[in-house]
Amino acid sequence: MKFSVSLYLERKSPDMLMTEVAQNALALAKLSDQGGFEMIWTAEHHTIELTVAPNPFTFLTWIGQHTEQIRLGTATVVAPYWSPIRLAGEAALCDHLTGGRLELGIARGAYQYEFDRMAGGIPQQQGVAYMKELVPAVRKLWEGDYAHAGEIWNFPTATSVPKPLQQPHPRIWVAARDPGTFDWAIAQGANILSTPLAAPNSEIAVLGEKFRKACADHPEMPRPRFMMQRRACLYTKPEERETAIRCSMEYGRLFENLFQNLGAVTNGFPEAVPYEAVAGKENYDPQNIERNFLFGTPDEVIEKLLDYEAAGVDQVSLGINFNVPFELQKKTIELFAKEIIPFFAARESRSALEAAQ
Template structure:
């Protein structure tokens, strides 16, 4: 199992200057690069300060100039916001500007608040139809001249310019939770980005089974990779969990606002849905959050990661963007690099030696 980190510029107060937001992201990205993480993922979002990433391809191009090895992925581009020609060209150019380190992640989109402003008010669930038309068109534009006559886009014979640096194209990843999306994505040869959100550990196995079934149903394509992401915070002592849980709850209340479109957003800052309206939900129970999310000491994190490994996860991604204090974000990366990653590296070496005997 490899490891990745999800990072995005985030701002929860107008008192936080963008210069600091930018420098924080860069420092974390360089720590991840130097620490040996496989991939850095960053999302696309619009009009909200808590996720400042109107074009993740631009962010990744910038980060590529300040990192050496880490792969750079979009988690995720939002299909209904793009056109095939524009996306094919911009992603391919990003692949060149990052030295062939682009991982191309795409999704239907999630926040209804954004859809009301970026996609004419369409329901977010309809984004999957855009996704299924867009990705095959982009792949064809990456390969050769192509004319498209679809439901959402139509254009005469055109070239994707430039062509990607990676051949035949950057690895494609599709965000999925429902079986239909798993099946479609695996069928076109895409890898899977998924998350158990705040659900109990049993959800990890459920998502792993959806992936295994999709792979078994498509023997005609090589087995793709499965990435799972969970909010992550690592600390030295077990009694330090309260800070992480408090920030997860507050961030979740803002997420409910954007996802369900049930609150207000002022100057890009979403209000947190009143705790009274969500406290009955188990995923807002502090003890459930502490148990379900990737919160814990290094030893506790290692034990929790075994559930992901058992589910067939190829890459576990540390979700660090939930208004966690910057020093705690840095501490999480450092403890993961110093105490968690060596555990798995040593075990992998032992397995390799055993196989070689």
């Protein structure tokens, strides 16, 4: 099992300068590269200071100039906000500017707040139709001249300029939680991005079973990769534990606002909705937060990660951006690099040796 870091620019108040936010993100990217993480993933969001990510390719290109080997992924571009021609060209250019390190993750989108401003107010559930038309069109544009007549987009013969550096193209990943999306993505030859959100660890096995079934239903396709993202924080002191749990609770209330369109957003900063308005109130219990997320000491988190391994997950992405202090984000990456990545690398080496005997 490999590990990656979900990383983007986040501001929780106007007092935080963008210059400081950007330099902190760059420092974390460099640490991830040096620490043996496989990938950095970054999001796409608009008009939200909580996640400053209007174009993930710009951010990844910048990170790419300051790192050496870590791969750089979009988790994710939001299908209804793009045209196939624009996405094909921008992704391919990013692939060149990062030395062929791009991983292209695509999703239908999640925040209804954004859909009201970026996608004409369509229900965010309808974003899946955009994703299903976008992915094959981008692939065709990467191949060469292609004309498209679809339900959403229509254009005469065109091609991607430039073509990707990686051949035949960068790996494509699709965000999936429901069985239909798993099935469609694997039939397309895409890899899978998934998340249990704030649900208990039993959800990991549920998502793993959806992945296994979709793979079994498409024996003609090679087994894709399976990444799962989860909020993460490693700590060794009681006060760090308290900080992580408090920040997680507060961040969740901001997420609920954007996901369900429950509250106000002022100058890009969402208000925290009351606990009475949140979905899944049990997920805000401090004990459940520590139990469900990748929170804890390195040894405690290793035990949790074995559940991901058992579910067939081959990459776990650490969601370290939830307004937790920078020093605790840094400590999480450092402890993972020092104690957890080597543990699973040794475990993988033993398995390979046993298989060869």
